[in-house]
Amino acid sequence: MLNGGIAGKLILFSLPLAFSSILQQLFNSADVAVVGRFAGDQALAAVGSCVALVGIFVNLIVGLSVGPNAVLASLIGQKKRERIPGMLHTVLTFGAVLGVFLMLLGMLTARLVLEASGTPESVMAEALLYIRIYFLSIPFMLIYNFGSAALRSFGDTRHPMYYLLASGIVNVILNLVLVICFRLGVSGVAIATVISNILSASLVIHCLHCRQDEFQFRFHHMRIKWADLKKVLIIGIPAGIQGAIFSISNVFIQSGINSFGEDAIAGSSLALNFEYFTYDIANAFAQAAVTFTSQNYGAGNFKRCRRIFWLCMLFGIGFTEILSVVFILWKGFFVSIYTTSQAVAAYGIIRMERVCALEGLTATYEVESAAMRGMGRSLEPSVVTILGTVVFRMIWLVTIFKMVPTFGMLMNVYVASWIFTGGVLFVIYYMYSRKAFAQRM
Numbered sequence: 001m002l003n004g005g006i007a008g009k010l011i012l013f014s015l016p017l018a019f020s021s022i023l024q025q026l027f028n029s030a031d032v033a034v035v036g037r038f039a040g041d042q043a044l045a046a047v048g049s050c051v052a053l054v055g056i057f058v059n060l061i062v063g064l065s066v067g068p069n070a071v072l073a074s075l076i077g078q079k080k081r082e083r084i085p086g087m088l089h090t091v092l093t094f095g096a097v098l099g100v101f102l103m104l105l106g107m108l109t110a111r112l113v114l115e116a117s118g119t120p121e122s123v124m125a126e127a128l129l130y131i132r133i134y135f136l137s138i139p140f141m142l143i144y145n146f147g148s149a150a151l152r153s154f155g156d157t158r159h160p161m162y163y164l165l166a167s168g169i170v171n172v173i174l175n176l177v178l179v180i181c182f183r184l185g186v187s188g189v190a191i192a193t194v195i196s197n198i199l200s201a202s203l204v205i206h207c208l209h210c211r212q213d214e215f216q217f218r219f220h221h222m223r224i225k226w227a228d229l230k231k232v233l234i235i236g237i238p239a240g241i242q243g244a245i246f247s248i249s250n251v252f253i254q255s256g257i258n259s260f261g262e263d264a265i266a267g268s269s270l271a272l273n274f275e276y277f278t279y280d281i282a283n284a285f286a287q288a289a290v291t292f293t294s295q296n297y298g299a300g301n302f303k304r305c306r307r308i309f310w311l312c313m314l315f316g317i318g319f320t321e322i323l324s325v326v327f328i329l330w331k332g333f334f335v336s337i338y339t340t341s342q343a344v345a346a347y348g349i350i351r352m353e354r355v356c357a358l359e360g361l362t363a364t365y366e367v368e369s370a371a372m373r374g375m376g377r378s379l380e381p382s383v384v385t386i387l388g389t390v391v392f393r394m395i396w397l398v399t400i401f402k403m404v405p406t407f408g409m410l411m412n413v414y415v416a417s418w419i420f421t422g423g424v425l426f427v428i429y430y431m432y433s434r435k436a437f438a439q440r441m
Contacts, residue, residue, distance in 0.1 A: 006304065007311055010288050013157055014315065018284035020161035022277050023168050031189035034175045036270065036338045039185045044339065045262040046126035046186055048269025049119040051254070053131060056113075057106055057138060060244040064098075065145040067091075067236020069287070070294045070373055071228075072153035077298030083228075084214035088150055089221045090228040092205075095146035099139025106135040117251045118258035120265075126186045133190035137197035144197065147204035150215060152291055163203035171196035235373055238382035242369075249390040252397060256410045260347070264407060267347025270338035274327045274356045278320050282363035285316035286370040293374025306433070309371045316363030324359045328352060347407060354411035361415060364422030368429045375436055380428055388421025 036044040068091040075083055110131045111124075119127055148160040171192050178188030208217035257268045289312040296304045327334055331352050335345045365388070369381035396413040 006292070006307055007315075010285070010292065010308070010311055010315060013155060013291070014281075014284040014288045014312075016157040016161045017152070017287055018281045018319075020157065020164045021280035021284060023161065023164045031171075031175060031193065033338050034179050035186060035189055036266070036344075037340075038179050041262065041266050041339070041341055041344060042123055043126060043186050044269065044344075045120070045265040046123040047130055047189070048265045048272075049114060049117070049123055049127045049254075049258070050131045050134070051250075051269055051272060053106075053110065053113045053117075053251070054134065055250055056244050057102060057135075058141070060102070060240045061138075061142050061145050063240035063242055063244070064142075064236040065149040066239040066287075066290055066370075066373055066378075067149075067232035067234070068146055069149040069153050070235050070290050070376075071232050072150055073291045073294035073374075074298040074376075076154055077295035081214050085216070085221070086225050087228045087232070088208070088215060088217065089223060090225045091146050091150065091232060092143065092208075092217065093222045093224050094229055094232075095142040096139060096222075099142035102142070103135050103138040106138060107132050110135070113251065116255070118255040120258065120262060123262070123265075130186040130190045133187055134193055137194040140194075140197040140201035143201040144204050147201070147208055147217075150208065151204070152287065153294075154215070155291070159207050160204065163200045163207075166203065167196040167200035170199055235376070235378040238378040239369075239373060242382040242385045245386050245390050249393045252394060253410065253413065256397060256401065257407075260407055263341065263343040264347045266339065266341070266344045267349075268351050270335065270344070271348040271351035271356065273338070274334065274352055275359055278324045278327070278356060278359035279362055281320045281323060282316045282360065282366050285312045285319070285363060286366035288312055289367050289370035290374045293371050297375050305371070305375070309367065309429075309433075312367045312370070313363060316367050317360040320363055321360035324356055328357050350408055351411050354408055355414045358415050358418070361418040361422060365418065365425050368422065368425040372429055372432065375433070377432060380432070381425060384425050384428060385421055388417050388424065392417045392420050 031047060035047050068087075072084060072087060072091075075081065075087065110128060114124065114127055114131070144160075144163075151157070151159055174192035174195060175189050178184045178192055182188060184191070205217060208215060211217070257264050289308060292308045292312075293305050296302075296308065331349050332345075335348045335352070339345055339348070365381075365385060369385060372378070372381050393413050396416065397410075401410050401413070
């Protein structure tokens with residue numbers, strides 16, 4: 001990461017990471033497809049009602065994992081590898097403890113959040129059953145994401161991909177067996193998700209346990225060094241809060257979606273899967289921006305930092321839009337995978353045309369945020385993203401959407417907020433990077 005050409009290395013780093021995330025989402029989409037096909041539209045709406053709540057916790061976890069990635073990569077760049085073992089065990093110990101806390105918090109607040117988002121009473125019981133079983137997987141999700149962040153810090157994105165592939169296959173098989181054979185419905189897909197997350201976490205820990213370098217993990221070394229944890233949280237907490245609040249804004253949007261009825265909930269839920277697939281590519285290049293920038297910024301390679309930023313921006317937008325175009329061109333086919341209902345499909349296609357088609361714009365604010373975090377600045381991108389994705393969207397809901405209360409106009413809020421957030425963050429990144437590079441040269 002510190003020497004030689006950059007473009008090829010960014011692609012080799014990012015594409016396995018993107019493929020890993022797409023695999024994970026593909027297997028999660030199996031939940032939606034199996035429920036929609038074999039448990040009915042009401043069950044599909046129940047799972048769809050939980051999407052925003054699940055997103056709060058998943059985005060919090062993914063955001064927090066930016067901290068370990070950035071700090072460990074920076075230690076490599078600064079050639080302070082002797083500090084890596086303590087940092088690694090601190091990160092994984094904290095992840096396990098936090099995972100249990102978030103699991104309990106999620107179970108206690110599930111009904112309140114679902115009611116606040118306007119989940120129809122007709123699907124409330126199934127939604128609660130699904131989400132409470134799902135939350136059992138939270139500790140294992142944290143361990144997997146923190147362990148994967150450690151592997152990514154020195155450029156290993158292949159092993160996390162292999163582990164997701166293995167756990168995903170198990171997830172799909174269990175989905176089919178539990179829903180079709182045992183007729184467990186939403187509880188079946190939730191149980192399959194828990195088991196697959198346990199497997200992926202176990203594989204990541206096994207990988208770290210077998211290493212013979214500074215990244216070797218041992219259970220008897222598990223402890224928290226508060227000085228190390230502070231460095232991780234300075235970067236991770238703003239990123240995690242940004243991700244969680246980003247999803248909270250989606251809870252408000254979900255309440256708007258719920259107002260159109262069960263068909264809209266189900267249609268929006270299935271279309272969201274394609275947005276996840278495309279977003280995973282943009283996010284992969286953002287993760288590359290964090291890791292490559294952290295190492296080069298720590299080593300004082302500021303010209304490389306600038307080149308990394310522009311290449312990640314170009315690749316993030318370009319590769320994301322390629323996949324978006326594929327989904328839009330064959331939208332009828334892709335929607336039919338999840339549902340046989342014409343009413344549900346119609347809502348899904350509206351969302352795809354309004355949101356998925358321009359998903360590449362998410363790369364703007366994601367790469368800008370990632371580059372700043374790679375330079376040790378996490379608060380500013382978090383504040384701007386909160387303003388752009390929460391405040392902006394809430395203003396849209398009570399103004400534009402209120403004046404034109406159509407499903408299509410509700411979906412337009414996503415692209416509008418991406419343009420606003422990306423534009424503001426670019427100005428901040430440009431100003432800060434010029435100042436930071438000038439001071440350290």
